[in-house]
Structure formats: structure tokens, C-alpha cells
Amino acid sequence: MDVLRPKIMIIDGRHYRLNTADCCPINYNEMQTDNTENLASYIERDDSDEEYDDLNIYMDGGHCVLKLEIPNVFYGLIIGRNRETLKNLEYQTQARIKIPGPRENNIITIKGDQRSQVIAAKSKIDAIIKRGRLKQTMTHFVSLPMVNEMVIHNYLLFKNKVLEECGQCRGISELLFQDQLRLHLTITCFVLCDAAEIKKAIKLMEQCEDTIIKPMNLKPLDVLISELDYMNDDPSEVNVLYAKVKSNDIQIMADKIQTFFKKCDLTLQPRSDHVKLHITLMNSGFSEYISSINGDFVNQPQLTFDARKILDNFHDFTFGTVRLTDIHLSQRFTTDSNGYYKSSFVIKI
Numbered sequence: 001m002d003v004l005r006p007k008i009m010i011i012d013g014r015h016y017r018l019n020t021a022d023c024c025p026i027n028y029n030e031m032q033t034d035n036t037e038n039l040a041s042y043i044e045r046d047d048s049d050e051e052y053d054d055l056n057i058y059m060d061g062g063h064c065v066l067k068l069e070i071p072n073v074f075y076g077l078i079i080g081r082n083r084e085t086l087k088n089l090e091y092q093t094q095a096r097i098k099i100p101g102p103r104e105n106n107i108i109t110i111k112g113d114q115r116s117q118v119i120a121a122k123s124k125i126d127a128i129i130k131r132g133r134l135k136q137t138m139t140h141f142v143s144l145p146m147v148n149e150m151v152i153h154n155y156l157l158f159k160n161k162v163l164e165e166c167g168q169c170r171g172i173s174e175l176l177f178q179d180q181l182r183l184h185l186t187i188t189c190f191v192l193c194d195a196a197e198i199k200k201a202i203k204l205m206e207q208c209e210d211t212i213i214k215p216m217n218l219k220p221l222d223v224l225i226s227e228l229d230y231m232n233d234d235p236s237e238v239n240v241l242y243a244k245v246k247s248n249d250i251q252i253m254a255d256k257i258q259t260f261f262k263k264c265d266l267t268l269q270p271r272s273d274h275v276k277l278h279i280t281l282m283n284s285g286f287s288e289y290i291s292s293i294n295g296d297f298v299n300q301p302q303l304t305f306d307a308r309k310i311l312d313n314f315h316d317f318t319f320g321t322v323r324l325t326d327i328h329l330s331q332r333f334t335t336d337s338n339g340y341y342k343s344s345f346v347i348k349i
Helices: 048-052 074-078 083-095 116-131 148-165 196-214 248-263 285-296 308-314
Strands: 007-011 014-016 058-060 061-071 094-098 106-113 140-145 184-188 222-228 238-246 278-283 317-323 325-331 344-347
Touching: 014 083, 014 184, 058 325, 061 116, 061 317, 074 106, 074 116, 083 094, 083 238, 140 196, 140 317, 148 317, 184 248, 184 278, 184 325, 196 248, 196 344, 222 248, 222 285, 222 308, 278 325
Parallel strands: none
Antiparallel strands: 007 014, 058 061, 061 106, 094 106, 140 184, 140 325, 222 238, 222 317, 238 278, 325 344
């Protein structure tokens, strides 16, 4: 048999290429064509399709139809330049994909003659969105507020002493410092592009509360914030200076929460299986600081500051103890009436 022009077997209405003449006994109706090079990529269901068994695919006029609610920020990626990406998606899957117009709702419609075609189209669209989400800015994050009267007092004391004793060091500026009312520990980060995705994240937080937090039967936790450290290897080229949090209970809880959300396409994938427990004190990535240095912080390289003297003078600085009572789905770039980030959802410990 010519391996470049394989026979085509039809099983249950699906086309399969036979790679060898003896791969299996021929007990099915078989069709061979001299025009196989014009066939689109065939769609073959396997065990990996089981994850799509709960999709709301319905029949309409003899066609399988699936409607997907997708933020319009991703439409350009799905369509592509001169609609080439969309054309390729339809050719490869043999499904029709309708992108809504600017005044329509955010529902993409996939229609195919077979369920497998619809699933293939959805899978490819999911992959495009997943890559596109990585290029979006983080919008929400799961946080543990780390503020009380004592911590705020000691943090402001630390800030004033650093500016007084280390203000002459390269890159040191008041704009580097975190707002004293926003001190927090971050567990995982989200990219939520519209109200529908925020609702999905809230439902996930509810599931996390029921399946992770409640079974742990946690009590309000007293956590000590003490000692300084930095993100990169060179103390003279630091972008983030942080305070340490040492708590086995918090570490276990944070790792479980991160693992829970790791399977969610709405989150940014973590670098490690373990959450790095830290409270950012100074960050050269704060937009106000970058803007003050460069004028326009967009597309500017990561700035750094010299933290050697800070580490020498304040390495063992103690900020105090915080009692953790809740977990927030926090909205980035927002401020609530208490000075902390606005929350889309709060889990009580």
C-alpha cells in the first residue's frame, strides 16, 4: 500500500486512515479514494474527549451546536489576520465557527455535522485563549490581608528608617513602598476579562471554601511577620524586597488553594507546587515608581534598586503578628473603604 495515499476506513460515520495493510482485519465497509490529499484533517475521538462529555452540545437542524461565552478581548486571536486563523480552524475541524459582532453578546457558536468536530473546534479555541490569557495583565488575586494596627505602625517605622538611612542608595524612593493598608500575602493570580469570568471565579472560590477550607477545620491563625529577603540573587539588583511569613498551617492551606486553582484556565500558572509565603514591602514594578523614572512605564525593562544596606541594617526587623480570619478574591488596582483592595468574594476561616 502507498503510505502517502492510505486507505480510508469509515467506522460509525468517522474517517480513519489505515497506516499499514495488516493493522487490523477489514470487517467494515471500506472506501478508498484517489483524492485523499484534499481531505481535511480527520477527527478521531479518544479517551481525552471524556473531559468534554458534559458540554451542552445540542442538535439543531441535523447539526451539532455548541455556544461558548468568551470575552471579546480574545476574538482577534481567534479570527487572525485576514481571518486566516478562523479559516484554518474551520478547515482543520470541519466545523463552522460564528464570531459575534461588536454589538452582539459574547457568544461564539460552533456548528458541525458530528459531535467530534465541535469538540475539536472548542479544543483549538481553548488553546488559543489559554495562550492569549498569558499576555493579559493580572486582574484579580487570592490574598490574605496582613494588616492590623501594630503591623501598620511598625511598617511605617521601617519605611521611614529605610528612607532616612538608605535613601542615598541607588534606586531607593518612597514610591517603591507598598501602601501600608494593602500589605498582603498572595496565593494565586487570575486574569478575568469580563463579568462572566468574574462570576466563574466566584463560583470556584465557593467550591474552594467547601472542598478545601472547611474540611481543614482551621482556627483563626496568628502569624508572625519578621525578617527581610529579596527575590533575585543579587542584593544590589533587587526588584522585590519582602518580609517573611513562617507558618506550617498557612503553607499547607496556601499550597492546597493553589493546587485547587491550578486546573483552572482563568489563573496564571504557578512556577512551583509550593506557594512562596511573602509580603511585598518594596517593589520596583510599582507603576508609580517606574513612571517617575522613565516617564512612560509601558514596555520599559524591569528596574532594580540596591538593597544591600537595607538588608544589613534591617535584616531581622519584626513587623508584628497578624490574626488571619479571611481569604479574599481581591481586585487589582482598586481600593475599598478600609484602604485594602476591593473584594469580589471573601472566605471566612
